[in-house]
Structure formats: structure tokens, C-alpha cells
Amino acid sequence: MSERRPVVDLTDEEARRALILKWGTVPADVLPAWVAEMDYALDPIVHEAVLRAVRDGVTGYPVFGYTPELGEAYAGFAARHYGGEVEPEWVYPVVDVTAGVRVAIDVLSEPAPVVFLVPGYSPQLDVADLTGRRRVDLVLDADAQRAEIDLDRLDALLADGARTLLLTQPHNPWGRVFSRAELEGIRDVVVRHGARVVCDEIHAPLVLPGAAHTSYLAIEGTHDHAVAVVAASKAFNTAGLRCAQLLAPDPETRRRLTEVPMSRNDSWSPLGVVAAVSAYTDGDGWLASLVERLDGLRSQLSDLLAEQLPLARMRPLEATYLVWLDARAYGHADPAEVAFDRGRVKVAPGHDYAPGLAGHVRLNIATSPDRLREIVRRLAAAWSYHR
Structure with missing residues (x-):
């Protein structure tokens, strides 16, 4: 395995420059947790390989x-x-x-x-x-x-x-x-x-x-x-x-x-x-750090849901950084819309993955622990609003 390299979180400003779809298409007060991109800087080894190719004119x-x-x-x-x-x-x-x-x-x-x-x-x-x-x-x-x-x-x-x-x-x-x-x-x-x-x-x-x-x-x-x-x-x-x-x-x-x-x-x-x-x-060293980070975020999310969204059901996450959440117990046909309008969080609506399916969202957890904590806080406030 190559030498371990840490996963580096992008700042909000860096993320808006780098992740032009995920971060660049939402208002500044919205936390994006939808499309499958990670809020992390590139592995330096991969970054340098691409820069070297561009300097060599490989276009x-x-x-x-x-x-x-x-x-x-x-x-x-x-x-x-x-x-x-x-x-x-x-x-x-x-x-x-x-x-x-x-x-x-x-x-x-x-x-x-x-x-x-x-x-x-x-x-x-x-x-x-x-x-x-x-x-x-x-x-x-x-x-x-x-x-x-x-x-x-x-x-x-x-x-x-x-x-x-x-x-x-x-x-x-x-x-x-x-x-x-x-x-x-x-x-x-x-x-x-x-x-x-x-x-x-x-x-x-x-x-x-x-x-x-x-x-x-x-x-x-x-x-x-x-x-x-x-x-x-x-x-x-x-x-x-x-x-x-x-x-x-x-x-x-x-x-x-x-x-x-x-x-x-x-x-x-x-x-x-x-x-x-x-x-x-x-890339093995960086990938090992990434998997370790995602494992920690998986555990963190489970704890946060138990504390703040106890009625939401998270299927066991065995791979990816994309969590399929059943939020039907909170009574919203489109919880993604409620999350955006009331919580200022963008998650992917469940009906995008199963036409006609209500009450589900896909949540991207590949971000910093602090952002994930804030995302869940906002979701809890938004989805519990009518209860």
C-alpha cells in the first residue's frame, strides 16, 4: 500500500469553486448534501498527475x-x-x-x-x-x-x-x-x-x-x-x-x-x-484514509439520527457515502422539498430513484463532521416543524 495521506476538507469557498454542480448551484445559505461528490480536496498524487499532464499538453x-x-x-x-x-x-x-x-x-x-x-x-x-x-x-x-x-x-x-x-x-x-x-x-x-x-x-x-x-x-x-x-x-x-x-x-x-x-x-x-x-x-494510501473517514461519518450519522431524528429509518450502510433515509414518519410526502425550503439543506428526493415514492431521501455524508452535524440539525428542525 502507498503511504497514507490524509483526507482534507474543502472550505465552503473552496467547495463552491471546485464542486460547481453540488455547491455552485445552490444559494449561499444552503448546505448541499445531494449529488454524489465529496467535499474533499483531491488526493495530492492524483492532483499532481493531472497537473503534470496538463503542463505536458495532454489535452x-x-x-x-x-x-x-x-x-x-x-x-x-x-x-x-x-x-x-x-x-x-x-x-x-x-x-x-x-x-x-x-x-x-x-x-x-x-x-x-x-x-x-x-x-x-x-x-x-x-x-x-x-x-x-x-x-x-x-x-x-x-x-x-x-x-x-x-x-x-x-x-x-x-x-x-x-x-x-x-x-x-x-x-x-x-x-x-x-x-x-x-x-x-x-x-x-x-x-x-x-x-x-x-x-x-x-x-x-x-x-x-x-x-x-x-x-x-x-x-x-x-x-x-x-x-x-x-x-x-x-x-x-x-x-x-x-x-x-x-x-x-x-x-x-x-x-x-x-x-x-x-x-x-x-x-x-x-x-x-x-x-x-x-x-x-x-492511490491506496489516500483511499484507506477516505474509507476510515466515511466509516466514522457513518457512525456519527447513526448517533445524530438517534438523538435528533429518531423516527427516521437509516438502512444499514455497507458501502458508498450515500444514505437512503426513510422519513415517512415525519409526515411529508416530499421531505427533500421541506428540507430545502425550511431547513436550507439540499438532499436528493426519493422519487428521483423510485418514481412515485414518497417520504424518502438520499443523503450524501461525504463532508466534514461539523457540516454533517449541522445538516442533521437542520433536517430535524425542518421535518419536525409540523409535529
């Missing part, structure tokens, strides 16, 4: 197709962090994870419905439609204590004609890390119906203590029907640099993907490649 086109240094960097990272055996040639650059998911479905999947886990990452609600397919939802029981995939329901949807499962592992916004046994159960259902899996694994580096990431591709008997999409961008706060990776272990699958016309696969950035290679190769 043109990337190398299209297989990029050896990227493949080798990710393969090493996967081996160290997940014990996974990833061959460098499996790794194919794409512009971001959602674009990679879209390309994979568009190129590899049958023209049949796509199963999507709901609540689910909001930009991916539209991916099936964008590829000319219908989305069919596998809906989480809103009252379940722990989010689990209903394999009987998955079996029924595939029996009814769906041919692709869009899986998110770890899951956003559930905060779940699916176990090897759960993934094996999914595999068995998918194989029984001759279906395909496209697995979004962007949050894999952000698994918290008490859980461990298993890639769907690490499950025996998955390589012929599955691809995974990964990135360093969520863990290292580099989404704007535009480079994710599609993992395709099956040679025929790789052939189909590499023959895609360039205009069908959005072009990634060479600076994104630089950032990803740096993060995968030299």
Missing part, C-alpha cells in the same frame, strides 16, 4: 480502444483490493459508467426488456429506453429492514421476456454490498433464462468495514453472459475528467465491443486516463 484525443497502462493499473488495483483476477486486456475505456452501461446494453443485449432494481441510480432509470428497450422494475420492499433482491420476482420477470439485468454492486442508493451467495443466486436465475447481466460496480472501492466487495465477474460461470463497468471517479472525486472502464472477460464480447463505431461510444478524456492510472496505481 488532445485519447488512444481509442485497449489502453495497456489503464488495463494494467486496474488489474493491479483489483488484485490488491478485491483479490480479483482481472486480465489487463479485459479493460476497455468508456466515457463514464452510465455511458458504459448504455453501450453494453445497446451492443450486447437482446432487444427485450431490461430489469432494473428500484429504487435505483436515477440517471440509469432511462437507459433501457435510450437503447430502444423497455424497463421493468424489480422493486425493493420499502418496509424491509435490509435491501435484498427478490430472486422469485427476478425469475418471473425473465420468464416473462426480460433478457438483461442491470445490477448495481455495491448498490446506490440502497447502500448494500451483495454477498457471494446472493450473486450466485442471481447467476443461477439469469443462466436459467439465457439472460445477460450488466453490472455497475463504480462504488466498489467504497466498501466500508464489515463488508467486502465481490465482483459479479468473480462468480464462476458469469464470463459468457456478463460485463462490469468500473471507475476511479467516485472514490477519487474525478467524475469531471471522464473516464470509466468496461470489463469484458469473454473474447467474443470484447470483439463485439471493440467493433462498435467510434460515434456509438462517447470519447473518454486522456486526462481521465491519467487520473485513473494514478489512482489505481498510487
